[in-house]
Amino acid sequence: MSVNPDWYLGLSVVLFSIGALGVLIRRNVLVMFMCIELMLNAANLAFVTFARMLDDIGGQVLVFFVLVVAAAEVVVGLGIVVAMFRRRATATADDLHLMKG
Amino acid sequence: MTGLLGGLATASTAVHPTAADVGVFAVAAALVLAGAIGVVSSRNPVHAALMLIMTLFGVAVLFVAQHDSFLAAVQVIVYAGAIVVLFLFVIMFLGVDRRENIALEPLRVQRPLAIGLVLLATTGLLLLGQISGWTTGAPHVAGRAVSNQxxxxxxxxxxxxxxxxxxxxxxxxxxxxxxxxxxxxxxxxxxxxSETSQSETSQSETSQSETSPSETEEGARP
Structure with missing residues (x-):
């Protein structure tokens, strides 16, 4: 028997918080993306733990889908970063103020 | 973290984990948290990507510890093998692999506010999970996860x-x-x-009908 599931869920909460903190305080767009990956991984860990707690394969299938969606998200997101860098030559979120009047 | 200590107290009714299980969990959790903090706090984006690999590997170990070997393999192959490599490729391609000054923050209130909000939300979530017992759903709705298969x-x-x-x-x-x-x-x-090159684009489109396509393509390149 593995460790109590509560510990896994607590770790998942802490990992998600660190990711959210990174998105909020970092200004480099690429690092913000990595922090989004951290949050997705925290959700994955929670799903796998719930799958074990409830003895339900649905949680594991959902992790599978999250992985695919994360891959698609990274491809499109990095495409946006490259397109943005071509126009502005910056990877800092503060320099993107095209909509500012 | 108080929720975790409470969770330990309630764990005595379940099957007791062996010392090896606890050790694997502790090492993997340390890897995950150290990597996550490294991603958030490293100045160089390349270092952040390498720290992200550490976190992903730790999560894969935790998947294995929960008898979920397939997703652990997919985690290592897809995340560490494809997504992080894509990150590193874009970092190198854009040439932003240099140190940045992370102490610089134009919005003074943002950083303390963000830390305070995140701490509040984390404590709230841990307490809420501890009080509610984390799960309230019906078991094996989509099929059993543990069987002889x-x-x-x-x-x-x-x-x-x-x-x-x-x-x-x-x-x-x-x-x-x-x-x-x-x-x-x-x-x-x-x-x-774009709003800046709209006139240029229309000009190049009109000139495309006059000149040969290869010449226009050469001229349109910045």
């Missing part, structure tokens, strides 16, 4: 029967993502007429 067989049967429509929708999503990435990665002067 292998994890891969169970997962595959579930994906191709219960979750067939989401699986097909995922295929469509991947195609859309690939098309979107190709459109985004094309040269800006050829695809989207």
């Amino acid at each position: 292998s994890n891969v067989a169970l997962l595959g049967r579930s994906v191709y029967t219960t979750y067939l429509f989401p699986f097909e929708a995922t295929a469509a999503l991947l195609v859309i993502a690939v098309v979107g990435a190709v459109v985004l990665a094309r040269r800006p002067s050829e695809t989207s007429p």
Whole structure:
């Protein structure tokens, strides 16, 4: 028997918080993306733990889908970063103020 | 963290984990947290990507510890092998692999506010989970996760029967993502007429009918 599931869920909460903190305080767009990956991984860990707690394969299938969606998200997101860098030559979120009047 | 200590107290009723289980969990959790803090606090984006690999590997170890070997393999192959390499490729491609001053913050209130909000939310979530017992759902709705069959067989049967429509929708999503990435990665002067180069684009379009296509392409390149 593995460790109590509560510990896994607590770790998942802490990992998600660190990711959210990174998105909020970092200004480099690429690092913000990595922090989004951290949050997705925290959700994955929670799903796998719930799958074990409830003895339900649905949680594991959902992790599978999250992985695919994360891959698609990274491809499109990095495409946006490259397109943005071509126009502005910056990877800092503060320099993107095209909509500012 | 108080929630975790409370969780330890309630764990005595369940089957007791062995010392090896606790050790694996502790090492993997330390890897995950150290990597996550490294991602947030490293100045160089390349270091952040390498720290992200550490976190992903730790999560994969935790998947194995919960008898979920297939997803652990996919985690290492897809995340550490493909997504982080893509990150590193873009970092090198853009040439932003240099140190940045993370002490600089134009909005003074943002950093303390963000830390305070995140701490509040974390404490709230841990307490809420501890009070509510974390799960309230009905067990094995989509099929059992633990049986004498292998994890891969169970997962595959579930994906191709219960979750067939989401699986097909995922295929469509991947195609859309690939098309979107190709459109985004094309040269800006050829695809989207921006507010600055709109007149240039229309001029180059009119001149394209007069001159040969190869010459226009040369001229349109910045």
